[in-house]
Amino acid sequence: MVDAARHPKVDIRTYTEVERVDGYVGNFKVLLREKSRYVRADRCNGCGECARVCPIEVPNYFDMNLAPRKAAYVPMSQAVPLVYNIDLDACIHCYKCVEACGKLEAIDFSMKDKLVWEDVGAIIVATGFSHFDPSVMPEYGYGRYPNVITAIEMERLNNTAGPTAGNVIRPSDGTNPRRLAIINCVGSRDKHFNPWCSNFCCMYGIKNAVLLKQTYPDMDITIYYMDIRTPSKGYEEFYDRAREMGIRFIQGRPSMITEDPETRNLFVHSEDVTLGRVIEREYDMVMLNQAAVPQPDVDTTSSVLNVTQSPGGWFMEYHPKLRPIDSPNDGVFLAGACQGVKDIPASVAQGSAAASRAGRILHSDQWEIEPIVAVVWEDRCVSAQGKKCGICAKACPYGAIEYEQGKAAHVVTAKCHGCGGCVAECPHNAITQMHFTDAQILAQLHALLAERPEEKILAFRCHWCSYGGADLAGVSHFEYSSNERGLRVMCSARMDADFIYEAFRLGAGAVLYSGCHPQDCNYITGQRLGAARAERLMKAFEKMEMTPGRFRVEWISAAEGDKYARVINEMQAVLNSIPKEKLMEEIERLRPEMEKRARRLREVPQVEEALEYSRQLEIAMVGEEA
Amino acid sequence: MSDKWTPRIVVFQCQYCLYSEADQKWMDTQLPPHIKLIQVPCTGRISPLFVLNAIQGGTDGILISGCQPEKCHYKEGNLGARRQLDAFRRFLTYLGLEEGRIRFAWIDVSERGRIQQELAGLEKTIQAMGPITRLATRAIPVGEKR
Amino acid sequence: MNHQPETFADQVRAIPGGEHLELCYSCGTCVSKCMIQQKVEPEYNPRRLLHKVMIDLDQEAFADKTTWLCSACDLCYPACPQQIHISKVIGAIKQLAVEAGLTTYLQTAVVNELTCVACGLCVEVCPYEAITLVETSVMFRGKAVTVARVDPNRCMACGLCAASCRSASIGLVDKFSNEAVVAELWDWIRSPVVEVTA
Ligand SMILES: Cc1cc2nc3c(=O)[nH]c(=O)nc-3n(C[C@H](O)[C@H](O)[C@H](O)COP(=O)(O)OP(=O)(O)OC[C@H]3O[C@@H](n4cnc5c(N)ncnc54)[C@H](O)[C@@H]3O)c2cc1C
Ligand code: SF4
Ligand code: SF4
Numbered sequence: 001m002v003d004a005a006r007h008p009k010v011d012i013r014t015y016t017e018v019e020r021v022d023g024y025v026g027n028f029k030v031l032l033r034e035k036s037r038y039v040r041a042d043r044c045n046g047c048g049e050c051a052r053v054c055p056i057e058v059p060n061y062f063d064m065n066l067a068p069r070k071a072a073y074v075p076m077s078q079a080v081p082l083v084y085n086i087d088l089d090a091c092i093h094c095y096k097c098v099e100a101c102g103k104l105e106a107i108d109f110s111m112k113d114k115l116v117w118e119d120v121g122a123i124i125v126a127t128g129f130s131h132f133d134p135s136v137m138p139e140y141g142y143g144r145y146p147n148v149i150t151a152i153e154m155e156r157l158n159n160t161a162g163p164t165a166g167n168v169i170r171p172s173d174g175t176n177p178r179r180l181a182i183i184n185c186v187g188s189r190d191k192h193f194n195p196w197c198s199n200f201c202c203m204y205g206i207k208n209a210v211l212l213k214q215t216y217p218d219m220d221i222t223i224y225y226m227d228i229r230t231p232s233k234g235y236e237e238f239y240d241r242a243r244e245m246g247i248r249f250i251q252g253r254p255s256m257i258t259e260d261p262e263t264r265n266l267f268v269h270s271e272d273v274t275l276g277r278v279i280e281r282e283y284d285m286v287m288l289n290q291a292a293v294p295q296p297d298v299d300t301t302s303s304v305l306n307v308t309q310s311p312g313g314w315f316m317e318y319h320p321k322l323r324p325i326d327s328p329n330d331g332v333f334l335a336g337a338c339q340g341v342k343d344i345p346a347s348v349a350q351g352s353a354a355a356s357r358a359g360r361i362l363h364s365d366q367w368e369i370e371p372i373v374a375v376v377w378e379d380r381c382v383s384a385q386g387k388k389c390g391i392c393a394k395a396c397p398y399g400a401i402e403y404e405q406g407k408a409a410h411v412v413t414a415k416c417h418g419c420g421g422c423v424a425e426c427p428h429n430a431i432t433q434m435h436f437t438d439a440q441i442l443a444q445l446h447a448l449l450a451e452r453p454e455e456k457i458l459a460f461r462c463h464w465c466s467y468g469g470a471d472l473a474g475v476s477h478f479e480y481s482s483n484e485r486g487l488r489v490m491c492s493a494r495m496d497a498d499f500i501y502e503a504f505r506l507g508a509g510a511v512l513y514s515g516c517h518p519q520d521c522n523y524i525t526g527q528r529l530g531a532a533r534a535e536r537l538m539k540a541f542e543k544m545e546m547t548p549g550r551f552r553v554e555w556i557s558a559a560e561g562d563k564y565a566r567v568i569n570e571m572q573a574v575l576n577s578i579p580k581e582k583l584m585e586e587i588e589r590l591r592p593e594m595e596k597r598a599r600r601l602r603e604v605p606q607v608e609e610a611l612e613y614s615r616q617l618e619i620a621m622v623g624e625e626a
Numbered sequence: 627m628s629d630k631w632t633p634r635i636v637v638f639q640c641q642y643c644l645y646s647e648a649d650q651k652w653m654d655t656q657l658p659p660h661i662k663l664i665q666v667p668c669t670g671r672i673s674p675l676f677v678l679n680a681i682q683g684g685t686d687g688i689l690i691s692g693c694q695p696e697k698c699h700y701k702e703g704n705l706g707a708r709r710q711l712d713a714f715r716r717f718l719t720y721l722g723l724e725e726g727r728i729r730f731a732w733i734d735v736s737e738r739g740r741i742q743q744e745l746a747g748l749e750k751t752i753q754a755m756g757p758i759t760r761l762a763t764r765a766i767p768v769g770e771k772r
Numbered sequence: 773m774n775h776q777p778e779t780f781a782d783q784v785r786a787i788p789g790g791e792h793l794e795l796c797y798s799c800g801t802c803v804s805k806c807m808i809q810q811k812v813e814p815e816y817n818p819r820r821l822l823h824k825v826m827i828d829l830d831q832e833a834f835a836d837k838t839t840w841l842c843s844a845c846d847l848c849y850p851a852c853p854q855q856i857h858i859s860k861v862i863g864a865i866k867q868l869a870v871e872a873g874l875t876t877y878l879q880t881a882v883v884n885e886l887t888c889v890a891c892g893l894c895v896e897v898c899p900y901e902a903i904t905l906v907e908t909s910v911m912f913r914g915k916a917v918t919v920a921r922v923d924p925n926r927c928m929a930c931g932l933c934a935a936s937c938r939s940a941s942i943g944l945v946d947k948f949s950n951e952a953v954v955a956e957l958w959d960w961i962r963s964p965v966v967e968v969t970a
Contacts, residue, residue, distance in 0.1 A: 697845070
C-alpha cells in the first residue's frame, strides 16, 4: 500500500466513492465523490494530537468493535495516506482538536464533499466481500453467549497490533481459554442463508488453530467440519501439520451450542459422523467461521458500473472459463473476492491479471470488437418522428442504447455485444443486426422450409447453448429425427416473433424455440427477454387453437446433447400423431392470421431482395415448380 | 412441624424432554431418594390417573416436566397434556388441594440446570405448605380393592 | 432416452416428500438435533438411513430402527442446511417397507374391545391419525358393535390415547401400561425411605 502510494503513476483516492460512470471502453468518464474528512490532507502531518485530546470514544470498526477509537481518528495505523478524520456522527464540537492542531490549521469543519469527473480508460472492480452475521442463527448463540466469537474477531484478538496486543482472552472474564472449538461453514453451504462454499474458511480455521497452538501449546483445539477443503498448493500439507500438532478434527456440523450460565463455558452438540454418535463437549470459547457474503452495497456498485451479478450477488464474469477476469461490460475488470470468494493468493493473481487486461486497453489507440452489432434504421425509428418508445433501450442488457424522445435511438457500438434483443423487440423493425439481419434470417428460413414444410421441425438455436447442444447430439451419435432443420442466431433474444409467424405461415410442421438456461446466458439477461417473448407466443398460439406441441420452448445447454435429441424426437412424435389432412387443414386455417402478424417483416429494407435471392435458390434446389 | 420433614416428590418426565446430557445424567443417577422419577414416552401419556394415585398415596408435590411447545417429539403430545392435566389440576384445587403442589416445567435443551431449579422451587413451595393433608386418603392404589 | 432401471433411491424419490434425498451431504445436524439417539435408541441415525437409500441398500434401510422410530416431530427439518424434509423422506421409506410387507417393531397401542365404547376421544387426540372406529361382526340390539382400532404402522406409541381414554380401554403395553406405571409409583410410595406417614 505504501509502495503503491509512492509510485509516481499511481494515484490513490481513499475515502472516495464512485457515483457515476459514463462512456465506454477506453473512454469512461467517472464521477467521484471525495468525502470530506474535516481534516485537510495537504496540511495534516499525521501527528495524532487531535486524537489524543478528543474526549469522545466510540467502538473501533477496524478492531471489530472490540476496542475504542476517538471521534478524531485514523482507521488503522498503516492507513494510506496517514491523514486523520473527524467522525461527525460522534463529534460533540468541543473543538479541542482544533486547538491541539494549532499552527498547522489542518482541521476544517466547513469542509464539504467534493465531486470531480475523471477520464479513465479502464476500470477494475476489487470491492471484496463482507461477513455473514451469525446472530441470525440462534442455535449458535452468537451475540447471546459472550464467549462465542467470529473468526474475524479472533483475527483481531490474535494480532499483536490488535486490541489485546495478541493476548487471546475470553470476553466474559478475560482469562485465556484452554479449550477452543472452531466451527466451519457457519452460514455457508446452508440453503437457509448462503448456499455457496466460502472457500477460505477451512484454511484460515486451520491457520488460526496452528497459530494459537504455537502461542499456547496447551490449548486444546477442536475443529468441527463437514468437509475440509484444501484445494491449493501446499494446503493439504498444512492440514497434515495441524493434525500432527494435535489439533482435533471432528466431522459433524454442530446443531447447537449451549452455555453454562455460571461458568460461561460452552457445550457444543454435534454428531461425530465417524462414530455415528451424538457428542456434547465442553469448551471455554467457540470461534465461528462465518460465511463470506457480498458487500452490502453490491447492488449500487452493480448499477453504477453496469456490471451484473451471478446468483448470490458476486459480480459476474464474462465467461467462467475463458474470460474470468473481464466483466460483461467491456473495459471493466474484476479482481478478488468481489467476483467470487477467493483467498489472498487467488485474489492477487486475479488482480495482476486484471491490471494487465486493463493495460492492453490503455496502450491501444484502437480497440477491436465483434462485428455483430445492432444498427438503427434512423428513418424507421418512431422516436425520430417524435413518438414515445424506447423499447430497445429497455431491452438492452448492456445499456448500450441511448434513447431520447424526438431523436432516433442510438446504439453505442462500443458497448453493443450483439445479442440482438433490441432488434427482435423493436415493434417497428427499425433496428437490424449486422451479420444476422432480418433479411438474412428470412432467406435461410425460406430455404429451410422450401420443400414439404409440413414435415419439418424448424429449430431456432442460440449460438452459445442449444446450438452447442445440437452439435453435441451429433458428435455423440444421439439419434434424432432427420426432419429437424436448425437455424442459428446469437441469442434467444434475437428470435423475433415475426420469424416464428413467418415459419408457420410457410407451413412449418413444428417450431422449436431454444436457448440457454437463464443462468448460462452469454448476454446477461438476453435469455430472459427471449423467454418472455416465447411465453407470449405460446399464449397466442393457444388462443389460435394450434395443436399443442407444434410450438415448443426449451432451454438446452451445450452439454445437453441428449436433451436436444430427446426434444426433437418428442416433437416428431407430436407431428406423427396428427393426421396429415388435419395438419394441412390447421396450417391453412392459421395462414391468414400468421400472414397478418408477420406482415411488418416485409417492410424491412433488403427483405425483398433477400427473398428474391432465396427464391432463386429454391428454384435451383427443387426446380421451377416449387 | 419438625425440621426433619422432607417432602416426597414425584417427577413425571417425558423420555425426550430436552435436558442437556449432564442434566439428564443427574436426573438418572443423582436424584435424592425422596424424589421419584417416572419416565413416560411423552407428557401426553400422563394420565390423570397417575396424578391421582400419587396424590392419594400421599405425595407432597408433583413435577410434570416436558418439552417446550412446538418441540414435542410426538408433534402435539405436550399440548394435549397441558390441556388435560391443567384441567385436572384445577379440579383438584376445587376439591381443596393447594395450588402449588402440581407444577409444570416445559424445558428446552439450551436451558442448562433448569430442571434442578424447578425441583428446588417446587420443594420450597411445598416446604412452606407442609405435608399434604387433603386427598391423601388411601394407602393402596386407586382401583385396587381394599 | 437413457433409461436406467429404477433404483431404490428412485422409488423413495417418487413418493411425495422423498424428493430431495440426494442433497444430503452427511453433515449430521439432524442426528444431533434429534433426541431419539441420545435418549432412547443409540442405533437411531437419520443421516445413515438416507445414505443407505442413496446406495440402494433397501433391505438394510427397512431393517433400520430409524425407519420405524422417526415420529415426524420435525426438529431436524428447520436445522438441515440442505433443507431436506427428513421426516418425509423417512416416511417414504417406511411406506415402501410397509408395501414390502414389513411391520413396525414398536410395541404399539392395543384396544380392549370388550370395554371400548367407541366414544372416539382417542381418535381425536392421536397425533398420527392411527386410530379409526370400525364395526365388528358382533351384533348388539340389531346393530354391529363399533370399537377403536389401531393401525400399527401409523402408531408411534406415544400413549396419548391411553391418557385420554375414560374407560382405560386403550393403552400401551409392558413398561408404559397404566398398571406398570401405577405399580412403580406405589412401590416407591410404600418403600421404607418414604414411608407413608400422613
Ligand atoms: C477471518 C479471515 C481470515 C482470513 N485469513 C486468510 C489467510 O490467512 N490467507 C488467505 O490467503 N486469505 C485469508 N482470508 C481471505 C482474504 O481475506 C481474502 O481472500 C481477501 O481479503 C480478498 O481480497 P480482496 O482484495 O478481493 O477483498 P477485500 O480484502 O475485501 O478488499 C476490498 C476492499 O474494497 C473496499 N471497498 C468495498 N466497496 C467499495 C466501494 N464501493 N468503493 C471503494 N472501496 C470499496 C473495502 O473497503 C476493502 O478495503 C481470510 C478471510 C477471513 C474472513
Ligand atoms: S471453505 Fe470449508 S468451512 Fe468454508 S464454507 Fe467451504 S467447506 Fe465450509
Ligand atoms: S441435516 Fe440434512 S444434510 Fe445434514 S445429514 Fe441430516 S439430512 Fe443430511
